[in-house]
Each structure stands twice: as C-alpha cells, then as structure tokens.
Amino acid sequence: MRKLLASLFLLASASASLAAGCAEPPPPVRDIAAETFYIDAASSIADEAIIARNKQSLAELDAGLRRIISMADKGLAGDASNAVCAGHWLAAWARGGAMLGTMSSRQAGYERKWRTAGIAVAYLKAREHVEAADRAVIEQWLDRLADAVEADYGRPKSRNNHYYWAGFAAAAVGTATGSARHLGYASEAFNDGLSAIAADGTLPGEMARKVRALHYNAYALAPLVLMAELAALRGEDWYARHGGAIHRLAAAVRGGVHDPAGFARKAGVPTVEAPTGGVFAWRAFYAARFPARWPDPLEGTLNYPWYGGDCGLAAEVWIKRQGK
Structure with missing residues (x-):
C-alpha cells in the first residue's frame, strides 16, 4: 500500500510538472x-x-537537489518558469518523504x-512563484526535515x-514556513556560536582541528553569516548580537586567509589549509553588507549547493530588496 501511494504521488507530481512544461x-x-x-x-x-x-552513495540524491537549486537560482534571476518547476x-x-x-x-x-539547509534556501528563492498547493506540501515536509535535524x-x-x-x-526552514x-x-544556536568566539576572534573548538x-x-562562520542574512530577510539584525562578535570571527578568518602562517601559529601547527572553492562562497553576503570589513575581491566560485546555490546572486537580490 505504501509503495502504491508513493507511486500515485509521483504520478500526480509528474503530471503537474509536465503540464507546467517542466521535466x-x-x-x-x-x-x-x-x-x-x-x-x-x-x-x-x-x-x-x-x-x-x-559521493557515490549520495549521487542520486545530490543530482536531484542540485537541479532544484539551479532552477531556483534561475527563478531568483527572473525566470519564473524555472521557479515554478x-x-x-x-x-x-x-x-515522497525525501530524506x-x-x-x-x-x-x-x-x-x-x-x-x-541548502534546499530550504533554494525554496525561499523560488517561493513567490510556487503554486499554493505545492507550497503547503513543501512547507510541511521542510518542517519535518528541520524536526529531524534538531532531534539529531x-x-x-x-x-x-x-x-x-x-x-x-x-x-x-523557519524563514520559509514561519x-x-x-x-x-x-536563535539559540546562533547565540551559542557567538558566545563561543574567543577574544582573538577564533572558535576554540575549531582551532583544535x-x-x-x-x-x-x-566553515563555522558560514552558517552564522547565513543565519544573520535570513534574519535580515525577516527584518531582524542578528549581526549586532553579542556586541557584534560575529565580526571578530570574520576578521580572524580574513586575517588567516591573508596570513596563514600566523593562523597556524595560533593553532599550534606548522601549516593550515585555507578555505577555497564553493565552501567559501558565503563571503559574498558578508562583503556585500560590510564592504569595509571585507574589501577583498570575490575571486573563485560563489556557488555552493548547501548554502542554497548562487550566493552572489542571492546577496545582490536580497540586500537590494532590503534597501541596503
């Protein structure tokens, strides 16, 4: 019966997608x-x-998620049909109860x-073009996913x-579903993160790595910045919490990128690996909002799926919408 119901759900969803011109x-x-x-x-x-x-085990899941995120980014850039899809x-x-x-x-x-995290941000990018019936189903599912994450x-x-x-x-998820x-x-996780930042701007738990x-x-700063950006979408200023402690962490990370040897001495190791590639894409938000604090050119990709896709595009659109 469960398999039959799942098949019927997929058939109905496929019919809706095809009717809208989607794959x-x-x-x-x-x-x-x-x-x-x-x-x-x-x-x-x-x-x-x-x-x-x-990577092989997750390939099927990730192929679908990355396709959804890509369509959501196209929607945010103005292609409503991709957002609908x-x-x-x-x-x-x-x-189908994915994940x-x-x-x-x-x-x-x-x-x-x-x-x-990535798929909820992607949904936020596309949501204004998502049909009401789809919204209800998606938001119930996202709430269940967040419940599972929090339980973990x-x-x-x-x-x-x-x-x-x-x-x-x-x-x-909370920003998407209310x-x-x-x-x-x-909010608790964010506050706990800021309270863990040492006087020199580093996170002791991550220095042990x-x-x-x-x-x-x-990598720890990334979700803190992104939580602050989601709060800004809701009209809240989380960057100011704990006396702006997040900026100490951002300054320590930026300093480490410019002087990895100095950061290595703090960590008590000969060398440290610098963040590179898409995992460093969150800085598009921080640099757009605080250009004096992060004046470096944004080289390399600004796209990372578990940040919700194209951070450069999202920073440009979201911050502009807030009148910043």
Whole structure:
C-alpha cells in the first residue's frame, strides 16, 4: 500500500510538472547512507576512499537537489518558469518523504542537515512563484526535515560547526514556513556560536582541528553569516548580537586567509589549509553588507549547493530588496 501511494504521488507530481512544461522529477531519495571519513583524533585527516564512497552513495540524491537549486537560482534571476518547476520538483519529493527515511550513521545525519539547509534556501528563492498547493506540501515536509535535524543535535554541550549548521537549517526552514519553533532553535544556536568566539576572534573548538583549523573556523562562520542574512530577510539584525562578535570571527578568518602562517601559529601547527572553492562562497553576503570589513575581491566560485546555490546572486537580490 505504501509503495502504491508513493507511486500515485509521483504520478500526480509528474503530471503537474509536465503540464507546467517542466521535466519530470526523479524519484525522491528517502534513505541516506554515508560513513565518517576523518581517521584521526583531531578530525583533520580524511580518508579519500571513504569520501569517494560517500559521493557515490549520495549521487542520486545530490543530482536531484542540485537541479532544484539551479532552477531556483534561475527563478531568483527572473525566470519564473524555472521557479515554478523547482516548486513542482520539491512538491514531488515532499510527497515522497525525501530524506526522511533511515540514516545509516551520524555522518548520514550530517549529510541530511547540510542538504536541508541548502534546499530550504533554494525554496525561499523560488517561493513567490510556487503554486499554493505545492507550497503547503513543501512547507510541511521542510518542517519535518528541520524536526529531524534538531532531534539529531538538540543543544549539545560540546558545540561546534555542526551545531551552527543545524541552526542554519532550522533558520532556513523557519524563514520559509514561519515556524517559531525552528526560528527559536536557530536563535539559540546562533547565540551559542557567538558566545563561543574567543577574544582573538577564533572558535576554540575549531582551532583544535589542527591543519584544518582555518578551514573550520570559516566553515563555522558560514552558517552564522547565513543565519544573520535570513534574519535580515525577516527584518531582524542578528549581526549586532553579542556586541557584534560575529565580526571578530570574520576578521580572524580574513586575517588567516591573508596570513596563514600566523593562523597556524595560533593553532599550534606548522601549516593550515585555507578555505577555497564553493565552501567559501558565503563571503559574498558578508562583503556585500560590510564592504569595509571585507574589501577583498570575490575571486573563485560563489556557488555552493548547501548554502542554497548562487550566493552572489542571492546577496545582490536580497540586500537590494532590503534597501541596503
């Protein structure tokens, strides 16, 4: 019966997509299988073979999610038809309970958390063009995903980037659905993140990552910046919280990028890896809002799926809409 109902849901969603001129969405992926890939106590050395296995295991899920995010970005850029199609695909996956099945491990839960954040931001980009019937189904599904993410993390005593990412996922969903519960969780995670920032602007928990200390300070800053940007969409100023502590962390990360040797000395290691590629794309928001604090040219890609896609485009459109 469950399989029959799922088939009927997919058939209805496919019919709606085709009627709107969209490609048929792929089947939703409910279960996530992934393995922890760090193999040392500091979580600084990765096993590339495990990373490759995880990538293969997640390929079907990620292909669908990246396609939805791409359509949402096109919608934000002015192509309403792509936004409509993103809505139809999301509704199909919502009806099929995508990412609400079995998580094989704690790592699988991490993977769901990152993807929940990215897909919720993508939905925000497309939402104004999504049909009302699709909105209702999508938002119920997003709330369930955020519930699952929050259940995985709670409010841990040992707080690091994973907790802030859970807060970002909750913030993105709460902004999309209006859930006070999820926004409350996000607010606590954000405040906990700011309270952890040391006087020198670094996060002690991320400094323990040895060679990856700079990377993970930046990776922890990302969800904090993105939570503040989502708050700005709601008319709230989270950047000012805790006396603007987020700016100390941003200055420490920027300083580390310019002087990795100095950052390595702080971490007590010979060298540190600098953040590169799409994972560094969040700085498009920060630089657009605070150009004096981040005057560096934005080189490299500004697109990262688990930030919701094109950060450069989102920063331009969202900040302009706020009259900044």
